[in-house]
Amino acid sequence: MVEKTIELTGISSNSIEDAVSLAVSRASVTISGIHTAEVTHVAAVVENNKVARWKVRVKLSFIVKDELHE
Amino acid sequence: MVEKTIELTGISSNSIEDAVSLAVSRASVTISGIHTAEVTHVAAVVENNKVARWKVRVKLSFIVKDELHE
Amino acid sequence: MVEKTIELTGISSNSIEDAVSLAVSRASVTISGIHTAEVTHVAAVVENNKVARWKVRVKLSFIVKDELHE
Amino acid sequence: MVEKTIELTGISSNSIEDAVSLAVSRASVTISGIHTAEVTHVAAVVENNKVARWKVRVKLSFIVKDELHE
């Protein structure tokens, strides 16, 4: 059995958790079987002296079923 | 004075903060004097294309009062 | 163009996000043009077996406009 | 010349080496020209008090010949 891990960054104005969920649901449209999301970097975009958006980089892992893309 | 540090992982379906709190309260049942929880790893378990649970690893530190266990 | 990065720790009893926002707004009183806050360390102060405060260290970056202080 | 690096996890009940080989051969079905596999993480799944499977994360590198996928 082989798993693949890809790196996405979810961006949300609500929360760190929301940014992760966004990355997971966006990836799930075309990739099935994602089982884990590891958070590797958390940052905030600041605009007008306030946190405007959370940018959370995650590593998503899933079992490889079909062809592996280059 | 000597402190001990142990590593726990709190698991919660609500939030990252909730997972940390869970680890702290579970440990506090038998360990008194915990003063710090450092977050060392944050991951999410994904089920049915959604974040189902937050798994947050923490290092809990407390002052050693009684015997140290092996 | 030159940016400067400073290291602050926001402390909040509410959430990790709130601690970051606090650091950003406190810095914005005297520093203009902050655009990014990178989270580098997350810890919780534990009191009476509960998380009492979130301590989140962030690196704030902003464009240097005026004089650089030693 | 440009190379691409992807991250896979080989899972084998035999050995660490076997898990790496599995990831390499699975990737080679659709990707040609893989020349290196760097091991970045080694873990074991434990079941019934025994190591049941080796999970070895590798970074596979290969020369980009055709189109790069998003």
Place this chain on the structure above:
Amino acid sequence: MVEKTIELTGISSNSIEDAVSLAVSRASVTISGIHTAEVTHVAAVVENNKVARWKVRVKLSFIVKDELHE
């Protein structure tokens, strides 16, 4: 749910895998429900110009069921 992680070093004259398995089975005598062993350090003890023993440090994780020891 809360998991605990402890750090052991398995020592074996046979192989890296064997050293991990040894740490897992030794821990399983008194700890039930170990599910993962992450390898964090691999070294070899050299005697008479030969590798005499493999020393492999692992982080073992298991679900906390009963009391947590200090």
Place this chain on the structure above:
Amino acid sequence: MVEKTIELTGISSNSIEDAVSLAVSRASVTISGIHTAEVTHVAAVVENNKVARWKVRVKLSFIVKDELHE
């Protein structure tokens, strides 16, 4: 909004900067909207006692517009 990050290695006989530019332009043939390239590793291939080629690994990030490939 979701971004993806992929890992490429640009190889150039001229300079470190040229190797990064090569990776960026090669990726841009099929991927639109790349906005950042982070350098994660710099090495040189040595031939006949001279640096023959610079190999620079970069993480390229871009906004996900269409389908995400496995």
Place this chain on the structure above:
Amino acid sequence: MVEKTIELTGISSNSIEDAVSLAVSRASVTISGIHTAEVTHVAAVVENNKVARWKVRVKLSFIVKDELHE
């Protein structure tokens, strides 16, 4: 043979070495066979503009003889 590693922090007003020695002797009351202490973090508590105490985190390793505690 299996070794266990635990994490303690020795706190001393004298020196970094003294803080390590304190952690070692406190642990030795109940744990026999400690053979190594690796220093992983050194900090100083500052009071009234002076270093008041050295806090030195160490990883203590010892051979497991009896039962392993959860």
Place this chain on the structure above:
Amino acid sequence: MVEKTIELTGISSNSIEDAVSLAVSRASVTISGIHTAEVTHVAAVVENNKVARWKVRVKLSFIVKDELHE
């Protein structure tokens, strides 16, 4: 003797070296005695499929002569 280290990011469209030099000369307007610049992060801003600017984060160190600012 005490040195201070500050973190700047030089941004240049020419080269990595030029970005470092820019940070050094900008800081030198108000800070005297800078003796070292350590490169800690190199990235490129990509625009229209090309590297538009090099962003190089450096740690600048200098001997503290006058008052230290908060």
Place this chain on the structure above:
Amino acid sequence: MVEKTIELTGISSNSIEDAVSLAVSRASVTISGIHTAEVTHVAAVVENNKVARWKVRVKLSFIVKDELHE
């Protein structure tokens, strides 16, 4: 509440501890409320085949009371 962290290097011919103390006392002339000094790097300057000076880099943290300087 917000804390700031600055990076200094204390240099002393006596000891590592002395170098840290020097950085703390020098910073305390103009900054009040320093509570922690984390050691991040220890080096020795060697002259005439002997250690001539200890250079110890520390991160000093203190509560921000007044204005934050750029």
Place this chain on the structure above:
Amino acid sequence: MVEKTIELTGISSNSIEDAVSLAVSRASVTISGIHTAEVTHVAAVVENNKVARWKVRVKLSFIVKDELHE
């Protein structure tokens, strides 16, 4: 007493363990008293879609008896 540490890479078509052993025995021809080999990097050379060779970088440590070479 003073130890020296050198960095070698053993290359073997058999296994990770074999690659370490090879580095140890090759070094032992001219260096006596090697006592430890720490594994710092594991990679595989891939040829024809298969792992052809294991390349394992180790740090070998030994007590310095005679002259230290530049």
Place this chain on the structure above:
Amino acid sequence: MVEKTIELTGISSNSIEDAVSLAVSRASVTISGIHTAEVTHVAAVVENNKVARWKVRVKLSFIVKDELHE
């Protein structure tokens, strides 16, 4: 087959690339078969408010043919 890795720092007033090349050519006078130079640290010596020299630390690897020196 066994490779050795040594650590050199090339120092050049021209560029980062030049500093690496210098280290490679200096080492090649007495060591044959160097095939790779990995950059592990980049710094600049600053004099009179300008970058005076680039100091680039590299790990040079080569196949061991003759005797290994202590």
Place this chain on the structure above:
Amino acid sequence: MVEKTIELTGISSNSIEDAVSLAVSRASVTISGIHTAEVTHVAAVVENNKVARWKVRVKLSFIVKDELHE
């Protein structure tokens, strides 16, 4: 100009500083021009429930004057 960096471990029953000094003076017997010793690892050998010896690994750097040894 080219510098070389070698890795030694000084072992002393007195102090961390003494262990570094020992490595420096031992290396200086055959190597001239050592200018820096960076501490990379500090450990203590424990015997009979007490710290018996400090083992401090250092990276010693010096300017290459004569031939570089393999």
